[in-house]
Amino acid sequence: MKVMEGAEAIADAVRAAGPKVVSAYPITPQTHIVEALSQAVADGRLDAEFITVESEHSAASVVLGAAATGVRTFTATSSQGLLYMAEVVLNIAGMRLPVVMTVANRALSSPLSIWNDHQDSMTLRDSGWIQLFAQTAQEAHDLHLVAYRIAEDPRVLLPVMVCVDGFVLTHAFEPVEPVSDEAVSRYLPPLSLPFVLDPARPATFGAYADPTVYTEARFAIEAAQRRSAQVLSQALGEFAALTGREYSPDFDRYRLDDADVVMVAMGTAAQTAQVAVDEMRDEGVAAGLVAIRRFRPFPAAELVAALGNASRIVVFDRSVSLGSGGIVAGELRSALYGRLLPQIVGVVAGLGGRDVSVETLTQAFRAERDGWIDLRPDLEEIAP
């Protein structure tokens, strides 16, 4: 057991996974991760090419090309960096390359904010990447190893984005039990891709698809997304056998069995939400919590099965589809529609680093209708 910064815990897992190419452009609050990896390369603890680039677009392009040659790769980014990568992010998924990327979740401009919310990775939720959200430094460490395992599984071959709350997780120090290098090498078999870029056998990746095959190629990604849920479940089972640490493959269930009012949350706020649930219980409310770990593929059927007893669901969103509402709330409504009929309230808060306290979450539990909570009454846009 070590006390590690979240970023260091992530970097240690990636180092142990042994990527052959790491490329990233520094951006707060992700920087410590790749800083630690470049140090590991310099010290000879990681036998990899660390390729410095002038932008995130190039960082993503480097790992795309490197992954296509059949080697394990890693990159990390945040916020504007992820948006700048966006074009390549979709290409990586379309080319079915098993890249693993950390997104240290940070708000998007404008206004400029370096602080945490989930808008960056949620903006790329349709990209074809598997998206996992971690709640603690230990989980972030562990999920990166699991991420390589599922990304590289021949039944999946999709990139994985491990999403961690910027600062709240990346810069906080927590006790972490790192998986030993020896255990990692048993858990992660050498990468073997069905097609690789090789000068001896030239091939084209991301080729033009005319209307007769484009739909089928996109459907193949959708099918791989669906298959990945089962593969993740198996990979987590083997991970538990290896380390003794168990993670459910869809979401955590906290005091859910007899819960009448259920909060749905993601990331570090889910830890705080456990305290809020306890407080609501002390007040006599049968509260419970669903903490989503696997946002893509979205665990729709699992949520239907788990939420059958709830009469009221409060979705706590740290991102918003402006002009529509909280993103997870929208997805949950769509998943439950026609199957369950609880009252669903979508609450948006915790944007741009606004602290998510126990009070924020108990306030969310009491929200009566969709909307943003925790807004300062003394700040409002001047009438246009």
Added chain:
Amino acid sequence: MRPLTPGLVVEAGSSVDNHTGAWRTERPRFLSVACNGCDLCAVYCPEGVVFKAAPKRYDFDPDFCKGCGICVEECPVDDIVMEAEIR
């Protein structure tokens, strides 16, 4: 059933088989009446599909011409016209 490789990886040189001319709605017709052999149509064609068939007689490859009309625009003697693509 035709197998679909993950990521649609294909043999190198696939652009030879991908007939991008399929999305054309208009096509050029080389009249070969006033042509002075200046070569501008061939130089400016963004697809590089205009070729000299004989002195002062030019033609294009319909498999890859996307129908942009730049050759028509550039011809100094109006010896190329655009026509509707009829399939």
